[in-house]
Amino acid sequence: MISCTEFIWVYSELFRFLEDRGGEETVIELWQGISQDFLQNLRDCIAEDGLKGMHRYWSHTLGEEGGRHTMTLYDDMFVIDMHECPSARLVHRGGRVKPYPKYCEHCRWLYPPLIEQFGYEVDYYILDPEKGRCRLVVRKPPGANTPDA
Amino acid sequence: MANVHKDFHGGLSYGLQFVEDRYGPEGLRDFLSGLADTVFKPLVEDLRVRGLPALRDHWQTIFELEDGDFELRMEGDTLVLDVRRCPAVSHMKEHGYAVADHYCEHTRIVNEAVCQAAGYACSVEYDQEAGRCVQRFWRAAP
Numbered sequence: 259m260i261s262c263t264e265f266i267w268v269y270s271e272l273f274r275f276l277e278d279r280g281g282e283e284t285v286i287e288l289w290q291g292i293s294q295d296f297l298q299n300l301r302d303c304i305a306e307d308g309l310k311g312m313h314r315y316w317s318h319t320l321g322e323e324g325g326r327h328t329m330t331l332y333d334d335m336f337v338i339d340m341h342e343c344p345s346a347r348l349v350h351r352g353g354r355v356k357p358y359p360k361y362c363e364h365c366r367w368l369y370p371p372l373i374e375q376f377g378y379e380v381d382y383y384i385l386d387p388e389k390g391r392c393r394l395v396v397r398k399p400p401g402a403n404t405p406d407a
Numbered sequence: 408m409a410n411v412h413k414d415f416h417g418g419l420s421y422g423l424q425f426v427e428d429r430y431g432p433e434g435l436r437d438f439l440s441g442l443a444d445t446v447f448k449p450l451v452e453d454l455r456v457r458g459l460p461a462l463r464d465h466w467q468t469i470f471e472l473e474d475g476d477f478e479l480r481m482e483g484d485t486l487v488l489d490v491r492r493c494p495a496v497s498h499m500k501e502h503g504y505a506v507a508d509h510y511c512e513h514t515r516i517v518n519e520a521v522c523q524a525a526g527y528a529c530s531v532e533y534d535q536e537a538g539r540c541v542q543r544f545w546r547a548a549p
Contacts, residue, residue, distance in 0.1 A: 259495050259514055261469040265415035267446040272422050275438045279430060288425050296421045298503070299414075322412035344410060355445050 266348040273358040282360075289367035297372055304376050308406030309336040312373070312396060320344075325390070334398040343390030350388045362387040369394065377404040411472055416495040417504030424507040435509070436516055443520035454525035459486045462527075462544050470494070488542040496538035511535040518542065 260268055276284045303311035313331045316338060320327060325344030330337040349357045362384045370380035378396050385391040398404050427435045443451055453461035463479055466488050470477045476492035499506050511533040522529045528547040533540035 259469070259490075259493060260419060260517060261473060262411060262413050262415040262419075262495070263469070263472060264446060265419055268419060268442060269415075269422070271442060271445055272426070272438065275426070275441070276429075279434070284429070288422065291425060292418070292421060296417065296504075319412065319414065322410060322414075324410040354449070 266345050267352065267354045270349045270355050270358045270361055286367060289364050293368045293372050301372060305405055308404050312336045336396040338394040340392045346387060346390030362392060377402045413498040417499050420499060420504060420507040420510050423510060423513055427509065439513055439516040440520040442517055443524045447521050451521050451524045454527060459544060462486055484545055486544040490540045493538040511540065
């Protein structure tokens with residue numbers, strides 16, 4: 259069994275393997291598939307509670323993964339400021355694998371398209387991949403029919 | 408204490424199915440075998456230097472962290488890992504994640520690659536549906 263504690267390195271190696279075999283578009287197809295077919299728990303959280311559901315989802319996942327971040331929840335906005343991504347830290351500083359150069363891009367393909375399906379506007383900024391710094395900003399447009407109560 | 412986020416098992420399962428769908432069983436084997444040179448290189452080196460206690464410690468650490476139901480024992484010169492409740496399979500089933508068609512094959516392929524690189528041999532008998540397996544490790548004949 260590959261442990262979940264070893265997964266991030268395997269994930270990075272999977273991206274590299276797929277790019278070697280099928281080019282970058284194959285890696286993106288994997289990310290799109292994960293977004294569409296795998297993240298049902300995030301989809302459920304947003305459908306139930308909108309922005310609060312996002313806050314609940316990432317409180318759980320980032321709580322288990324570790325790392326350092328702040329999450330801000332407004333009535334019409336949800337923001338994750340990632341100061342040190344636990345996943346990027348393992349890839350770039352773990353010494354186990356040669357880091358996949360576009361590792362952090364997977365979040366851009368996994369999360370914004372899924373969240374936008376619920377009527378939100380999403381910006382995702384990769385600030386410093388090697389230091390694991392990024393920002394996710396989700397806005398509820400005025401008058402939008404989102405799942406928020 | 409390592410961070411334990413068991414949903415990653417579902418992510419791995421999704422990735423393994425993706426590779427097998429695209430590149431077949433041989434592609435899956437190529438991908439997983441290559442991990443012995445990267446992700447599991449420290450384990451290979453430890454196994455080469457310390458022998459079976461290295462594998463025993465590796466499995467002890469992982470299965471305790473993941474709260475698996477398991478037993479490690481020696482049968483003569485063979486290390487036996489008896490997994491009675493696989494934490495990965497049980498987590499995926501409990502949380503509704505799809506389990507890849509040949510998910511448990513990754514254990515066989517990675518174990519073989521790690522052992523081969525270090526001069527050891529191994530076997531695994533598994534029941535993926537039940538989340539159980541018995542893995543055996545021994546020094547390969549010279």
